[in-house]
Amino acid sequence: MNVESLYQEIILDHYKNPRGKHPLAEAEGESYQVNPTCGDEVTVQVARDRDGHLHVGYEGQGCSISQASASVMAEMVEGMDVSTADAVRHAFVELMHSKGAVEPDEEVLGDGVAFVGVAKYPARIKCALLPWMALQDAQVKAGIGTEDQGEAR
């Protein structure tokens, strides 16, 4: 285990070139989340279109892990139907809590698989989860989805 396993290429790329980092024009729900120990912050906004597809935008500042995670999240779930997005979130949360024991499924997680190394650094798991917690909370506030309230804690 070393630091390169944590900072995979994909993560560095999302960190340097974030996708979806912008406010959402007509947000239905918004959530601000902060990591009280290091000060990382992220605000996620969500909306659902007529076809039931999710749209997300975010703002934030923080370490490479939290910011890359936000970018991966925004890119992946943008335009997804709500239940698929929920499934991705579930899979990501599970991966983070796996202590490295779960083999991530690229089919489901896409670029999210790059975070597999994070699960071995307990102090960084919170960083990676921060935007996903915000997504869930924003959805709940907007009344979009999700039965699984509180599970990403």
Added chain:
Amino acid sequence: MNVESLYQEIILDHYKNPRGKHPLAEAEGESYQVNPTCGDEVTVQVARDRDGHLHVGYEGQGCSISQASASVMAEMVEGMDVSTADAVRHAFVELMHSKGAVEPDEEVLGDGVAFVGVAKYPARIKCALLPWMALQDAQVKAGIGTEDQGEAR
């Protein structure tokens, strides 16, 4: 060191037959002292007559050490002139803090010498000192003596 060195005959005698245990008719000062850990209590009253002699009375309840000490005190200082009484109290307090290293002077301390064993039982020193603290405090309140306020703590 054993328990008989603590409970000398004189102490048992004073415990069973307390002297001076009564209220004082015309008290000029009074002090109530309590040992907060075991609940021993003593109230000492003092007055000074025209000739400058001290008169004391007390009430109290508690263990043999505290009650015998009160009795010894009342018997000894009753009728003494104030400065002699102060000297006795000084000597008694010193003995109690001596950890057994001081040879008590019977000339000064009278029956008080019997408390020499108490100094080796830290938990009981407070018992023995309780009435003497009350005496000092009562004198201070009555304006009788004593420059050495607070020293018996």
Added chain:
Amino acid sequence: MTKPLDVARIRRDFPILQRTVRDDRPLVYLDSAATSQKPFQVIDAESDYYRSCNAAVHRGAHQLAEEATDAYEGARAKIAGFVHGRPEDLVFTKNATESLNLVAYAFSNGAAKAQHGDDAIDPRFVIGPGDSIVVTQMEHHANLVPWQEVCAKTGATLRWIGVDDDGRLDLRDLSTIIDESTKVVSVVHQSNLLGTINPVSELMAHARAVGALGIVDACQSIPHMPVDVNELGADLVAWSGHKMLGPTGIGMLWGRPEVLEAMPPFITGGSMIETVFMDHSTYAAPPKRFEAGTPMVAQAVGVAAAVDYLDALGMDAVEAHEHVLTGYALEQLRNVPGVRIIGPQDDHARGSAVSFVVDGLHPHDVGQFLDDHGVAVRVGHHCAWPTCRRFDVPATTRLSTYIYNDTSDIDVAVDGIRAAQKFFGV
């Protein structure tokens, strides 16, 4: 079937029990209600923590910090499990006294903040004139004085359930004591002076019925019997580590999640915050909200080791063992003329703290004679002074047992009492 305790084997785990006192007498430790002794497993767990992974928890990105955090949070999970609670609902404090103050301050802080315009305070914690707080006449000062203070600061009224001659709660007028004005019912599970085990779930049901918060002081029960916090029916349960084989300097508070969530903070500072600005702050969720500053990490690790030790014995077995000792102590003491037991006379619903007075002897003098026989007991009012007053005694002498005691210890104590009687000629 519970396996009986092997006292001889247990004693070998406690280094202090190998020592002698006063002229080479073997130590007979009968003061576990004050504080228990510690097996080497607990002592070593603490030193190993310092030797191998000490660091600030929940902070820092380094490996030591990760390991220290694991040790601390792992301890929390283990200790919570011991009382069938969830880790998220367990708060670490410095002792049970702090745990109880933490709860009491929720009310005085809640009242003060509400008065100064904070309308986010849960109304359950806004207390004032016309409201009442109910305790019992057998509380430890730790569960009495903090409530007196709340009353002095808010204008609320303190009420109490009396104690009968047998040392049991007098529950006859309960509905006039716990009524619609009542916002708090806080009672001791097992009295540290009388040994009485109170019907706490019944009392907690009364609290619930009037919408009051129910609090249990479990200092003397959790170390000595199986306790499931859910079954107590309480909102909050407080106890200490040092009475259950653990180190000094750590206490516990378990709370129902919904209640902890609603409680305003007590001690404030680092680690209990969410955001901090110069002029205001927001607070973290429980349990962190109640754990300001650098926590008692090594001590939590020590209590977790104590839990392992007790779990290996089985709390059923611990309870059964102590029940036998209690019955034996009561019987032996009854056989000594002039001895009067303060507290329930029989071993029904009764723990192992046995208080007594001896005619013609002051408890302090009894304790001194026992000490001379190598027996460590506690004398005094045991931080339950009003309970002494109730029985019209200035103090008592108290024997209290634990897993490392057997009946021979009680025999030595009884010999000491007889010797004191003989010496003083009573």
Added chain:
Amino acid sequence: MTKPLDVARIRRDFPILQRTVRDDRPLVYLDSAATSQKPFQVIDAESDYYRSCNAAVHRGAHQLAEEATDAYEGARAKIAGFVHGRPEDLVFTKNATESLNLVAYAFSNGAAKAQHGDDAIDPRFVIGPGDSIVVTQMEHHANLVPWQEVCAKTGATLRWIGVDDDGRLDLRDLSTIIDESTKVVSVVHQSNLLGTINPVSELMAHARAVGALGIVDACQSIPHMPVDVNELGADLVAWSGHKMLGPTGIGMLWGRPEVLEAMPPFITGGSMIETVFMDHSTYAAPPKRFEAGTPMVAQAVGVAAAVDYLDALGMDAVEAHEHVLTGYALEQLRNVPGVRIIGPQDDHARGSAVSFVVDGLHPHDVGQFLDDHGVAVRVGHHCAWPTCRRFDVPATTRLSTYIYNDTSDIDVAVDGIRAAQKFFGV
């Protein structure tokens, strides 16, 4: 003449420094401002206490209780002596955060009791609308949030002394900040984030001049330099055991006797009382008044052993050693392009906590790279979030040294920073 520290010899006393982290790298511990490591002398003092004389203190007539009381009070005397105070004026708490809360609560409790008709409260502790409390913009949350809470409960106003670009207090408008309305001036001696050493005796003199109580947070000074509490000119001084080689779970509060005597209690319960009745109680004199419940006995013994250890080195020598390390760290960091030091740029009036940010890198990522090199540092806002905001950084990475560090530790850290820069291509 102070004797320079023999770091190699000192390191042998610290078991944890013999271990490796992450792929067998030797541990480089540069996080002592968060918590220090413990020499075996401290670890053993604690275990020896449990092995040989553990008992409830100030109670019980038995020999163990006597020995435990001696150990506890002996520790108090030694620790008080370390800061040139008297034992009677030293209060034990669970950490510095509790010490500071104890003081803050004297004001909110005082105000609430006075409001409910208690006219025995010293007017200095009766605070309310129109009164002000003064802190600085570089306080640790532990010396900020409790005062925010006092304001929220009493209507008093919080003011603060700002920080300039070099990380020093901006003392220009002092007389408009500390004025006749001021009842409290509470300031940090040495900032745990910036490293700044503040002119506390000057500030305390200002407090005295307007009749305000003066409080010093000495968490980062007492472990690192000779401190005489009398010379600070403060009424109250707070610090922790775990940052000065001592165990977790213990803090200290020294107070001027006259001030402690006037202060209402904080945590209430056993051992802090004089008499207790069901409906009211009276309180013991300090320090006991502020030590409710079973105290941190083993932990006090541990801090006393830490004091022995530091005394043997000499605090002058400790200070001199750290001064060299601080100068070296500042110089080495300045040599790394892209590194910006947050706090005083030179080693004048400056302690060994050195915070910095690296252009293009988040502090968390820097910390992670250092960890990969075996270097333990702290990242984040260091419980001084408003100070980070002042410098417009979300967080910093902080190196902090102690007696067991030498310049080679700083070299390893600087290598780690360069490696992070290279990896992230900044």
